[in-house]
Amino acid sequence: MSKDTDRRAFLKGSVLLPALGAAACSPPATHQDDLAASAPAAATPAAADYKPAFFTPAEWAFVQAACARLIPNDANGPGALELGVPQFIDRQMGTPYGAAAAWYMQGPFFEGKPEFGYQSQLTPKQQYRLGIRAIDAWCAKTHGKVLADLDAKTQDDVLKQVEAGKVKSDDLPLDVFFTAFLLKNVMEGYFGDPMYGGNRDMAAWKMIGHPGARADFLEWVDKPAAYPYGPVDLHGRQA
């Protein structure tokens, strides 16, 4: 446990002190095992030499190109590519989410009114596989190159057309792939804790003024002013 987590564990512990004195109903004594289990998952922030586990080289080039356009690097701060978002998405594909493990995926599958939400049997992994293939095929047919090889302006134009449902595929609705998977996961990776592989050095939090995992504002909640402290991540690092 780092010094910083120690400090915060102590601060958090201080509100529990009265509980320890309760006669009838104090919470059961906390064991070392419990405290170990309350630690966040291992931190594996974005790495410079990351090798994708799920995406093929062609898909990886697409994901990197899309990240660079969806959240570009500009005067306001680094973009999704710089913060490791492609790594975040690749790693998410290896979690239960990638396999839609918590979704109801039994058939029969019917298209329905949009208000009834996702009705496809495609998992997130299958969405990426089919979605990238379809968009790259459309780019090759229309522009003679896959998305990653197009210039930024043309990439933006392609992504806008995909978002608007103007690029069609027999395999899947590409506007759904764009909004409910690609863009959604890019946002998650950009703003999620760095331990998941995106938001390197908490730069996205710094850009918008989000303090990350500080989670303690008793002295600040009634002050409508700028909060003075920078973010902290789940492993206690400050930025």
Added chain:
Amino acid sequence: MAIRNKPVDVVIVGLGWTGAILAIELAKAGLEVLALERGEDQDTVPDWAYPKVVDEIAQSARNGLLQNLSKTTVTLRHDQADRALPYRQIGSFKPGTGVGGAGIHWSGVHSRVMPEELRLKSHVTERYGRKFIPEGMQLQDWGITYDELEPHFDRFEYVCGTSGKAGNIGGVKSPGGNPFEAARSREFPLPPLKDPPTSVLFAKATRELGYNPYSLPAANASQPYRNPYGCDIGPCNFCGFCSDYGCINYSKASPQTTILPALRQMKNFSYKTNAHVVRVNTASDGKTATGVTYIDGQGREVEQPAGMVVLAAFHLHNVRLMLSSKIGKPYDPKTGEGVIGRNFCYQVLNSINTFFDKSTYINPFMGSGGVGQAIDDFNADNFDHGPHGFIGGGVIWGRQTGAGPVRGIPLPKGAPKWGSSWKQAVKDNYLHTGRIEAQMSNMAYRGAFLDLDPTYRDAYGEPLLRMTLDWQDNDLRMSEFFGDKLNAIAKAMGATSASGRIIKRGDHWDTRAYQSTHINGGTSMGADPKTSAVNKYLQSWDVPNLFVLGANVFTHGICYNPTGLVGALAYWAAANIRDTYLKSPGPMVRT
């Protein structure tokens, strides 16, 4: 052949709020009580300890605390003529799972109910006349009065350590509280929480508009507190991880913070996890419950005999168990007859984001689930509905519940969804955006109901519960009325613009975007067995040793958040079981 366990006095299905309340109260009465929980065991430490739980990816994006829909879900449709489709991903409502149930990831808004809502049909008829009720609207009285429930509302608030300021103690108006409040017997256990910026702006604006803002009652403790069971609760630190999250500070009331530490010490109480109940078993007379059948963690079928069965799971599962156990007559929307599945309701929720200039700091990352200022000027029947021609009302609030960027950064109308301009917009707006909402009632209609889906089954091979529900004209016109109020309040707050969702005529129930988990009805309570599944003591009319708890006993979707009423009804049922039923088991209301 099923494994058969040793009989117990009481078996409780589900160990969330109502299960924990019934368990401790019946165990205190000396009964041997067993609770069966379908999910895992979980507790503040280690599951919601800092820093692990303040993780937006795990909790908000991946729904860490919610029901795993791959195991069981529901199907949805707007109309009886439609084919229902499965609720494949979490959207409009968020059922929980595991010990503590939805009492873990809730926000903490802890209201009661407006007295006239419990006798809505009588009240509307008396004030506006029978013709004011539109065709197809199925108004009913609940068969219980606010005064009967008052001690139990009080009890649940004192168990939770609820923060608030009384507006009406024993019929005497109490300054500083909600002037529309129904009489309470005493002050809240704790004073109101500090107001975050959204609430301060909301209170000022609504006061200027001539309304009566008050501190929303919150089961998020404003001070250290010891409850009647001897459980200690710590003060909320506005961490901003509340709804969707377990509480790091023992501050948000949950079964884990307020009941289970005492309950676990009782020798005549035990519980099993990974025990998914699929059936209430009845004797051959069909009038006596003999126990339940559940599927254990290894997939084995187990029979648990019991002298009394309490359904205390979440709404969806309680209703489905009644249907799959064939207890009570299923509702038929064609004839309007039958009771199980009848009066399925939700609430209507309008939510708008209020954007302020850069000198106004909202700091939305700070907050607490229940903290906020609210007005009841348009709640229930606190205003004359005659000129407006709709039935129902709502509470309007400026809450600040805690919002992080993975949960979504709202932007003004017309802002792009990605690219450099989007990035500029999130940078400009994040710290300066608040949210105000109107939470409205939802009336019962003849065509809105629950039954078993003919096509889809869950991982246990059981038919899914099917929901048939859509917004009706009465509710949509009410929603438009509240939309106008919200926009006027946003303007008075000094917002430079507002964007969000106002449900209006032509809109349909959208099950994709989160609204609230306040689904209700399906096993209504009441005085008439022809229109209710349970009597006023939440006792099945058909099987007197079966008690059914939860918001499924509502007869319409009330204006306030349901948990306060659900908890009070649980204490009410427990008190009557203890004081009356146990002395003379059998029907507590004769027909």
